[in-house]
Amino acid sequence: MASLFGFVHRNWLIFNPPEASKSAAPLRFGILGAADIGPMALILPAKSHPDVVVQTVAARDPKKAKAYAQKHGIPEVSANYQDLLDNPNIDCVYIPLPNGLHFEWALRALKAGKHVLLEKPSVNNVTEAEALFKNPIINGPKAPVLLEAAHYAFHPAWTTFMSYVSPANVSSAKAVLWVPSWKFSADDIRYQYDLGGGALLDLGAYTASALTRVFGVVAEECEECLTQGAQFDSRCDQLFKARYRFPGGRRGEMEGDLKAPFDHLSPNLHVEHSPIVVSSADAGVKVPEDQEVVRIRKIKFTNFVMPSVFHSIRIDDEFQTRKAGDKSGKTIKKWTNSKTIKAYTFKEVGIDQPGEPSWTTYRYQLEEFVNKVHGSEARQWVSGEDSMNTAKMIDMAYTAAKLPLRPTSKLVDGNT
Template identity: 45%
Template sequence: MSALFSYLKRTYTIFNPPIATKNEDALRIGILGAANIAPAALVTPAKSHPDVIVAAVAARDPKKAEAFAKKYEIPIVHKTYDELIADPSIDCIYNPLPNGLHYEWTLKALKAGKHVLLEKPSVSNAREARSLFRHPLIQGPNAPVLLEAFHYRFHPMWSTFLSMFKSEDVETVVATNSLVAGIFPKDDIRFNYDLSGGTLMDFGAYAVSSVRGVFGKEPIGVKTASCRPMPKEFDDKCDEAIFAEYEFGNGASAKISADLQAKGGYPFPALTQNWPSFKNFLPTIEVKLRPQTESADGGLEKSIQKSFTVYNYMGPFLYHRIDIVTTTQLKKSTDGKVVKTDTNTEYKKVYKWPAEREAEGRIGEEWWSTYRYQLEEFVNRVKKREGSGIWVEPEDSIRQMEMIDETYEAAGLPVRPTSKALEEFDFFSGR
């Protein structure tokens, strides 16, 4: 009963955090667009942060912006994105616009000297990523801060998970992200090619990011890739589901599966093939290490293999579980025949930093969401504080988009379109 009470209390506080007294030099953030993600990603987390004030919003539809501002008690409503960016009272911009608009409006914000918290995926393709994340505007000690918002990476669970193994020992990784069919309509902007939509640019981006994080490096190449395109009456240049396998060298590999319209998988498929599927409703990543072999008594060999599975790695603040499975086999050294197998499973949950990390200065509460941890580090970087050291570096964001482009090409789909606002530079000459 106490565990249930603690869970309910923590969950309630995530969505109803204590209101912090704001500091005089708190950062004033403006939101581009009245996006559905904005309340969870910024508005609610900002309530408990003494150095953040959500001060303004602008949307293409002024009435929508006014309604959004009224609902979330945002004092300023600007008529246009340009007007918001030009507001001298705004220090930072949060950009949750459709993917195809990320590059143009992030660049405008940076030119205005604003720090930018940019929703993932950062841009439409690798060409845009190289232009944006290597732009002269963000170079130098006093340049504006630019962060791609892969929020799950800032939660203590993810760091703890990665600390459980060495990346060079990883043999296979499987990342599975699935959303029940019908949550998003098929004409949603997520499935609009001109706005750089597609499942790989949504749920699939997390799968790519998590795989890269486990290995701590880029794949040698895309081994296989396929997709389930949108139905012909919709935008068939977009993927409804994406599947890919990557090679990471030394025999290591990774598979991703992402589906924003998961359905079927029940008995009597002729009748149930279009039923919404709840089979993999928790985003999951599975990591298997290479077996370690050592000598044992009696002419036997002992083989030990570990695997780790994280359930709900994308939203661990709501609920998650890390399963650690250790399989020990005794084999005859002569013919490799298995004579005994033992399996041990441990379970772990991490909602705040372990004591040793807190002693190093890392802060957080059990009710902090991934977005609240991310906001903490964004503010630390803007204010030039040390922070936890967790960050999504510019080159990391570039490599992420390169891997997405390569996957689309391997799956036979076009790379997402490049913005007309693209600026290219000769980085060797400095122009």
């Protein structure tokens, strides 16, 4: 009963966060686009952050921007995107525009001196990623901050999960992410090629980035990618199943579906390690001097994308004892230790960082974004290299699927 109450209370607070008193000089955000993701990604998290105020919003349709501002308590409406960027009172810009517009407006915002929180996927392809994240404008001590909003990586559950992962020793991993079939209409922007549509760019931004973090490197090749085209535009994939080869012959897989059946609910991440010799203390046993203990670790992270709603991290460690140095596979003894853990705050897992059980991945992300803008060292972060690696993984998959890469912005050649 107590766990059920905690679940209900935590999730109620996610959508009804407490209002924080604002500091004397908070960072003032503008939102480019009256996007549905805006409330969850920024507007609600900003309510509980003392150093953040969502000041203005701009949209292609001024009437839509006005209605959006009224609905979400945003005090100002900008006439258009450029008007928002020209506003000297705006410090930071959140960009949840269609994927195909990310490169252009992120670059314009950076040139206007604004810090940029850029919705995932950061851009359409690796050409745009390299042009954006290698741009000289974001280098230097006073350069604006640019962050791709891979929000799951900021939650304490992800940090806890990664504390059990040894990237160099991972032998295989699989990331899956499904969206129920009723979620997006047939003409949604996710199915429009010219706007950067496709399941790989949308859901794959999560699964591909998770794989690169788990393995610690980008894949060498996408060996196979099976897709199903969307009805609205066959160049856009509705679902994908991709298989990658990582250095050392290791295997990574990812699946995503924008029209998943009802029995496909939770985003899961499965990781398996290669056998390694561990100390008897790590195994919790004493063994004779002529024996050694081998461990094979398997981890399942349930709901790695939105762990603030609910999640679990199950660690299964299979131990074997054998004669020291014996590689024949002959086992003396075998047993398994299993445990399931959860982490809604950093303090739960012994890390001295701020957080509340009801903080979403987006709220933890906002905390670090503000810290970075203020010049503090990032404790969790998504680097430009991380974002470029994600783009590489997605481009590999589209190439393997024999689908065209999403179009490159005409501004890439003149981005400096």
